[in-house]
Amino acid sequence: MNSKDNSKICIMIVPHTEKVRKLVIPRWMPKALLSLSSAFIIVLLLYISRNTTYQLSLKKEANSKSSIINDLEEENRKKDMELADLKSQNKQLQDKTVQVENKLMEIDELQRALEKMAGVSSPSKGGEAGPDISLKDLDPEMEMDILAEVLEDKKLELEVFIEDLEARFAYLESVPDLMPTSGRLTSKFGNRKNPFGRGIQFHQGIDIANSKGTDIIASAAGTVIFSGRKGGYGKTIIIDHGYGYKTLYAHNNDLLVSVGDKVDKSQLIAEMGKTGRSTGNHLHFEIHKNDNPINPFDVLKD
Numbered sequence: 116m117n118s119k120d121n122s123k124i125c126i127m128i129v130p131h132t133e134k135v136r137k138l139v140i141p142r143w144m145p146k147a148l149l150s151l152s153s154a155f156i157i158v159l160l161l162y163i164s165r166n167t168t169y170q171l172s173l174k175k176e177a178n179s180k181s182s183i184i185n186d187l188e189e190e191n192r193k194k195d196m197e198l199a200d201l202k203s204q205n206k207q208l209q210d211k212t213v214q215v216e217n218k219l220m221e222i223d224e225l226q227r228a229l230e231k232m233a234g235v236s237s238p239s240k241g242g243e244a245g246p247d248i249s250l251k252d253l254d255p256e257m258e259m260d261i262l263a264e265v266l267e268d269k270k271l272e273l274e275v276f277i278e279d280l281e282a283r284f285a286y287l288e289s290v291p292d293l294m295p296t297s298g299r300l301t302s303k304f305g306n307r308k309n310p311f312g313r314g315i316q317f318h319q320g321i322d323i324a325n326s327k328g329t330d331i332i333a334s335a336a337g338t339v340i341f342s343g344r345k346g347g348y349g350k351t352i353i354i355d356h357g358y359g360y361k362t363l364y365a366h367n368n369d370l371l372v373s374v375g376d377k378v379d380k381s382q383l384i385a386e387m388g389k390t391g392r393s394t395g396n397h398l399h400f401e402i403h404k405n406d407n408p409i410n411p412f413d414v415l416k417d
C-alpha cells in the first residue's frame with residue numbers, strides 16, 4: 116500500500132471483478148482526518164452532554180410545573196368541596212329559618228287560642244304572624260339577625276302575655292264559682308218565711324241539705340279568715356278570696372282548716388252538720404262581694 120514517495124500514501128483498491136485502482140493521498144491526511152474526527156466527536160459529545168443537561172433541566176422544570184398544577188388542582192378541588200359545604204350549610208340554615216318561622220306562627224296561633232280561652236288580649240296586634248319582610252331572598256346571616264330580633268320581640272310579648280294569663284288564672288281561681296257541696300237545695304237567697312218563727316226573714320245565702328259528714332269544699336282559692344263557732348251559724352268557716360270576694364260555710368259538723376291557712380279551689384275544708392240554729396244537716400253558704408251578701412247563683416257555675 117505504501118509508495119516510495121515519503122510525502123504521499125498510496126492506497127490500492129482491489130475489487131473482485133474490476134481492475135485495481137490506486138488512490139494516492141498526502142501523508143498528513145489520515146492524521147488530519149483523525150484530529151478532525153476527534154474534534155468533531157468532542158464537539159458532538161459536548162453538544163450531546165449540553166443538550167442532555169438542558170433536556171434534564173427542561174424536564175425538571177416541567178415536573179415542577181406539573182406539581183404546581185397538581186397543587187392548584189388540589190386546591191381547586193378543596194375550594195369546590197368547601198363551596199359545596201357552604202351551600203349545604205346555607206341550605207340547612209334556610210331550613211332552620213323556615214322551621215323557626217313556622218314555630219313562630221304556631222306560637223302565634225296558640226297564643227290567640229289561649230287569649231280566646233282565657234278572655235285576655237296580648238299586646239301584639241292579632242293576626243300578625245311572623246316577620247313582615249320576606250326572608251327568602253336575604254342572605255342567611257341577615258335572615259338570622261332578623262329572626263333573632265323577631266324572636267326577642269316575641270319573647271317579650273309572650274312574657275307579658277304569660278303575666279296576663281297568670282293574673283287571669285289567679286282571678287279565675289279566686290272567683291267562688293264552684294258549688295261547695297252536693298245535695299238538695301232547700302233554701303234560696305233572698306226573702307223567705309222564717310223557719311224558726313213568724314214573719315219574713317232575709318236569707319243571706321243558700322242551703323244545701325245532705326247527710327252528716329258530707330264533704331264541704333272551698334268554692335275558690337283564698338285564705339281562711341275565720342274558723343270556729345259563730346252564734347247561730349254554728350261551726351263556721353270564712354274564706355277571703357281577694358278581688359272583693361268572701362265565702363261563708365255554716366252549720367258544719369267538723370272544721371278541717373284553721374285561720375291563716377291558704378286553701379286551693381275545691382280543697383276539703385269541712386264536714387256537713389247541723390251545728391248552730393239548724394233544722395237538720397245542711398250547709399248554709401254565703402258569698403259576699405265587697406262585704407255585701409250576693410246571690411250565690413249569680414256567681415256559681417252549674
Ligand SMILES: [Zn+2]
Nearest residue numbers: 320321322399
Ligand atoms: Zn241558710
